[in-house]
Amino acid sequence: MAKRPDPAADDRRRQARAAQQAALARAKRRRTLTQLAIVGGVAVVVIAIVATAVVLGTRGRSTTVAGGSPVATGTTDLGGTSVPFAIGGDGGTANGVRVGSTDAKVSMDLWVDYSCPHCQEFEATNNATISSLVASGKLAVTYHNIQIVTDYGTEAGSASACMAVHDPSAWPAYNAALYVNHSQSTDGWGASDFARFAAANGGGDATQRCTTDGTYRDWITANTAASVKADVSGTPTMFIDGAKTDTLSGQALVDRVDSLASA
Template identity: 35%
Template structure:
């Protein structure tokens, strides 16, 4: 690996670590606020219940309608979008949010390696889409982008559109992906994706309830944040010793049996 590529990957890992720490700090602040509200509840129960109800709406309420899994979704409750060969010896389980900067940092560091390994049939990736940032900051960009990605899966274009969403990710506080028009515009970067069927799927929110169900599974798993990237049950996104080269070495060793 060239020194330039090494520096770029090291920078991406540093960004990933920084974003995860920021996410943890935000979660600590949120918990502190909840504790404060609980104390106030002793004095003004009715008022606090009203405030909590209002805040719940702003965080992104669950979607109405049937749970419609995208084409080819697999795993428990069909919540995983698979990429790669079914018979691969190694499986990477990724929980991600398209508004999450730490997810983008992971992408920057590992994308080329993951593409290489899935392309060679040595690695299978199972993507689980969640809406964590919608809950933390408000808005609906995480949900809308995840639904659009599921629509891309229906069209057989998930991997390419997945990459486009991260390449064009807005700032975490900018809920630009709440716009279906923006998501459809980005589909134009993937040959053959911007079709009437895709546009209808995005605008109708066909997979909204499926995204909510995926997010509920994420919460039930008690994961610490996004990205959560599991290999053999271990979250490699939190492993400071992990590198793309090390991941490749581990997967290739498993492929040899």
């Protein structure tokens, strides 16, 4: 599990990021919203919200962008099965992407970071299993993307939200691809890099523009703050039916879901 960094590690990481951002000319970005520091599991959050609600009409789904938070509902595809899909909004999806039937007997919340190597391993091991359980109608999963390791988590998280809003049918594969893509050589990717990656993974013009603009960076930062209140001390963290649990994998996960679904 990727743990929240200590202050010294935070300082070293911020210095490295600053140098990397300067080299990539990323210092030109105007970040007007949230600045977050996480020290030893305690979040100190200073948030200034400057935003205007924009309502977008998109292909066959309801999409709203309000205050920098993505809101969209529709369907996506899992192995040929169409399943309900939502991002943002009220309730449990306010800081997440929900995939699965509203009638699913079992719910799972996963707090993850695209820059977390343990999350990368978990995704590689369990993607097919989780997709199968969701497609069966037994399980609905809400993915809460946060950032506690490197800036890749923020940029990839924003890019993921853009894909979820504008091209939800491509989101499941893109979500997996963002983990596979993470390495030392891509850790410093900027928004334009992710926009090109989105284009190569099913993202249309709207997704690419959204990604280039870094539209949902601040949503990822706000989600990271929310994770502290949710008792998330590292990634991945799993909740099943609202209860925090060990991070189950493979057959152990299947057995737990089957047991709860048949109860």
